[in-house]
Amino acid sequence: xxxxxxxxxxxxxxxxxxxxxxxxxSVARALIGACLVYNSKxxxxxxxxxxxxxxxxxxxxxxxxxxxxxxxxxAMFGPPGHAYIYxxxxxxxxxxxxxxxxxxxQAVLIRALEPLAGIELMKVRRKTDDIGRLCSGPxxxxxxxxxxxxxxxxxxxxxxxxLHAPRAYRGATEFKIAVSRRIGIxxxxxxxxxFCLKGxxxxxxxx
DNA sequence: TGCCTGATTGCCT
DNA sequence: GGCAATCAGGCAA
Numbered sequence: 398x399x400x401x402x403x404x405x406x407x408x409x410x411x412x413x414x415x416x417x418x419x420x421x422x423s424v425a426r427a428l429i430g431a432c433l434v435y436n437s438k439x440x441x442x443x444x445x446x447x448x449x450x451x452x453x454x455x456x457x458x459x460x461x462x463x464x465x466x467x468x469x470x471x472a473m474f475g476p477p478g479h480a481y482i483y484x485x486x487x488x489x490x491x492x493x494x495x496x497x498x499x500x501x502x503q504a505v506l507i508r509a510l511e512p513l514a515g516i517e518l519m520k521v522r523r524k525t526d527d528i529g530r531l532c533s534g535p536x537x538x539x540x541x542x543x544x545x546x547x548x549x550x551x552x553x554x555x556x557x558x559x560l561h562a563p564r565a566y567r568g569a570t571e572f573k574i575a576v577s578r579r580i581g582i583x584x585x586x587x588x589x590x591x592f593c594l595k596g597x598x599x600x601x602x603x604x
Numbered sequence: 605t606g607c608c609t610g611a612t613t614g615c616c617t
Numbered sequence: 618g619g620c621a622a623t624c625a626g627g628c629a630a
Contacts, residue, residue: 450622459622469615487612489623506622536623581622601623 405514406434406443410561414554417477421496421503425451426592428494428505430563430572432513437543437557440518444510444532444542445564447594448601450579452493454502458584462502472550474502480558482539482549489536492544494553494560508580508591510538511599518543534601575604 412431417424426449434443452460461470461483472481473495481493481504497503510532512519519531519541532538544558553560563572573595578586580602593604 452622461622464616467616483622484612484614485621486623487614487621491622493622508622534623579622 406432406559406561410564411554412478412560412562414476414478417494417496418498421451421453421505422590424494424496425449425505425590426574428507428560429574429592429594432561432564433507433510433538433542433558434514434561435542435544435558439543440515442515442518442542443513444538445513445594446507446509447511447597447599448507448509449592450506450508451496451590451592452504452506453590454497457588459579459582459586459588460502460504462504466500466502470502473504474500475550476552478552478554480548480551480553482544482546484546485536490539490544490546491535492539492542506535507538508535509533509593509597509599509601510541511594511597512541529598533599537601577604 428446428449431446454462462473466474475495476499477495479495481495482490485491493504493506495504512531520526523531523541531541575593575595576589577591579591593600
């Protein structure tokens with residue numbers, strides 16, 4: 398193995414606020430390969446982002462922001478680089494990153510991770526030993542990372558939940574990305590707003 | 605392997 | 618009152 402898990406991610410690899418201001422679709426694409434890290438009380442977990450979806454505002458009927466700001470989606474209108482977390486189907490949480498100025502309401506849904514660190518803890522939280530099923534879906538990765546609903550609105554730049562710049566993958570720093578339609582929606586389903594790390598075995602569905 | 609269904613809760617119409 | 622950016626398990630083939 399490498400260093401201790403906790404030494405692999407440092408404050409100088411954290412993606413800066415500027416990163417989230419480059420346009421939602423671009424950010425969704427650029428987040429492929431980035432690493433989500435959470436230092437929880439139970440321990441540290443981390444995963445490489447292998448699947449994202451962009452959710453826009455006025456032009457996008459699938460977006461929670463489409464009908465304006467409400468108590469539920471309030472965090473989606475917060476500052477870029479902050480978390481937007483919501484309950485779906487009464488039992489699962491989905492984790493998003495805000496990618497537009499305050500009041501705009503755009504975000505990127507993180508749909509799948511490749512587990513990198515804290516895998517034993519993920520197994521316990523997910524109640525499975527199958528690494529391919531630890532983080533291969535938006536509800537699953539929230540469970541595996543131990544992310545809680547109260548974290549909606551927190552900064553991902555300073556805090557115990559952070560996003561880090563893409564690192565080398567099998568010796569390469571470039572990522573081949575597959576683009577497709579978003580999953581689990583009906584309105585706006587035809588738009589090519591889903592991004593996957595090509596060839597990854599940790600996706601929520603095939604490319 | 606793949607389709608189908610139940611679980612479960614807050615928020616919007 | 619209905620439904621939602623989901624998931625696991627059951628059953629058929």
